[in-house]
Amino acid sequence: MNEFVLPSLLLVLSLGALPLVSRFRSGVRTFVMPTLVILATLFAWHLACAALGTRVFPSPMQTAAAFGELFESQRLLGDVVASLFRVTFGFLLAAGIGIPLGLVLGWSTRSFEALNPIIQGLRPISPIAWIPIAILWFGIGDGAGVFLIFLSTFFPVTVGTTAAVRNISLVHRRSALNFGVQGLELFRRVVLPAALPQIITSLRIALGVAWLVIVAAEMVGMDSGLGYLINDARNAGSRYDLVVATMIVIGAIGIVLDYLIRRLERFDEVRWGYVQR
Amino acid sequence: MSAREPKVVFERVSKTFPKKKEVLQVLQDIDLSVAEGEFVCLLGPSGCGKSTLLNIAGGFEEPTSGTVRIDGQLVDGPNARRVFVFQEYGIFPWASVWDNVVLGVRHRPRSEQHEIAQGVIDLVGLTGFEKAYPMELSGGMKQRVEVARALAVSPDVIYMDEPFGALDSLTRLTMRAELIRIWNTRKPTVLFVTHDVDEAIQIAERIVVFSARPGRVAGVVDVPLEHPRDLSSHAYADIKRELYGLLGVVQAV
Incomplete structure (x- = not known):
């Protein structure tokens, strides 16, 4: 169950933080907001893999491991x-x-x-x-x-x-x-x-x-x-x-x-x- | 005024453009003589051919018939002896103020280039902006660069085609005063195209009024006023009334 709960929570948190960060001064904003979007995408990717139970398509963690191998x-x-x-x-x-x-x-x-x-x-x-x-x-x-x-x-x-x-x-x-x-x-x-x-x-x-x-x-x-x-x-x-x-x-x-x-x-x-x- | 030598002489200059099946007559039999060192305004409504006449005098366009002579020589193409100051900025945005100004004197020795360029840059009030690029300058300053570039070649004639048309009305006033100051320093022959009656009275020694298409000389008005000119004087108002009469426009609104 943990592989759903934690990523879901992080996904909601990173998306929820967007409207808050959007009020920061532009220097911070232009760095933090894209980072949050990328993180949210990774969490969503992870959740999709877990939900579908795919064995062929890699999860973000497996992809990171593949980087090491490369x-x-x-x-x-x-x-x-x-x-x-x-x-x-x-x-x-x-x-x-x-x-x-x-x-x-x-x-x-x-x-x-x-x-x-x-x-x-x-x-x-x-x-x-x-x-x-x-x-x-x-x-x-x-x-x-x-x-x-x-x-x-x-x-x-x-x-x-x-x-x-x-x-x-x-x-x-x-x-x-x-x-x-x-x-x-x-x-x-x-x-x-x-x-x-x-x-x-x-x-x-x-x-x-x-x-x-x-x-x-x-x-x-x-x-x-x-x-x-x-x-x-x-x-x-x-x-x-x-x-x-x-x-x-x-x-x-x-x-x-x-x-x-x-x-x-x-x-x-x-x-x-x-x-x- | 009559003592001065004729510099630019237009003789029966006509210009037509082919337009679908008919021909468009833009200029018809323009006769005009401009003296050495004279400041002449060509005044007329939009589309009366006054800019075309300037382009012909500059050698950018050919008259359909008639001739333009400068110092007795037939104009048959552009030449750095007679330079244009364009309305839309003709200075090069990829070059600094300095590089723009030395364009016309680029073949002279370095020291000479330096002396000439600094002289005209100081004259137009751009000292300290030599290394700036046009995009960093205001509209009025860009137009000063354009004037400096023209003055650098010590031209026989300067053609100005509504040079201040793109500027706001206050900057335009300043630029007119500046132009007169500069003209008084160097006394080049100036042909200045405008559709602004006040502008013409403020700067010109003589105003040539054009009729609407086909452009013809509707009348020539002398402006015997000393600079700086009092814009609220009776003489000013009289000239204005005469010009509006020639243009066939009602002055009261």
Whole structure:
């Protein structure tokens, strides 16, 4: 009975504390309230497991134990590095090509007219659909992963950069013209800085997509990485505790990646793009 | 006034825009001569083409017929000798006040850039804000940056397209007084577009009144008042009455 009474009590307590905490000053509030919600979720999860008496789906405690196992086996680090490596290289490659291409497409109407249709045609194809071709071309391994991440980030970055340049206000274009800013200087002084806030937003979206796609890609067509770890845990005796623990790791890394890329938004040169205008 | 050299000369400038099946006549046969160092207001209702005329003089748009000459030379594109002060802020939000102001003199030697930029920043009253970014400044201060950026190139002509339109009425009054102070220091030729009758009388030496579309010169009114101008004087009221008459607007409400 104890496995119901105590968690129920804690669940009610943590939810009941929310309205009280909401009156605290905002510094405390923004930390304590999410913590309470997370705790309540864990208690509810525990209660659901206990009530259903499931043997396959892990409880929070079993998941915590699985974390220990993952760390001890030293497998986790290798898979995290494998996934991050593919995402980093694919993403940098896409940014390195997509941003300059987007700048050109946004500025030159002719290149936009020529290339936009094919870009819009390729864009809606899910990167997952490319997995067979990626394996055909690069085999099972990092090459295919980097290729798939490149595909899934190249389009958001290119399209986002193009739109950013096309959105540069007429007044700024005219200011540049008026003071004789042209050629490469125009790109460096006006086009790139004017588009930069929106470019950073598109990078942020692309990185989020990359982290979603790499897991799926590793589940289907790779033999390392966090996606592979999930598949492997299920195939090796339905270890759903390891599956859920890995999912939590994936979520945590996703948060860290987003936090890191958001730091770009704080520079003085781009902050203007994120405030109310 | 007649002793001064003509600086900007408009000759039979017309502008039409294609609009579905018909053509929209925006400006019709504008003849106007602005003297060196003169402060001229173009006054008219919204849509009378006064901004279009300014854009043509700035080289951003082409007249359908007629010509604009500055110092006898045909205007055929934008040029840093004649600069715009925009209504919506044309200064770059990604650059500091300093970097905005040196834009027009970026090819000069460093020491010269420094001297010019500091000079105009001091002149517009932004000393101490050199490193600030536009988003940290009020609307009036942003407009001062814009004016400083224009003055930095020592332009032949400054075009101002309702530069204070986005400011509140008190800031607008201050900015007008500031503009006159600055103009008296450097004496650039100024073409100032406004639809505000009081603004025109407060700042201009000469007011060119435009009729509603198609824009035509409805009349030219001299403002022979010394600065600072007494806004409650009889002379002021007389000019105001004359302007309202030319605009065809009832003054009493």
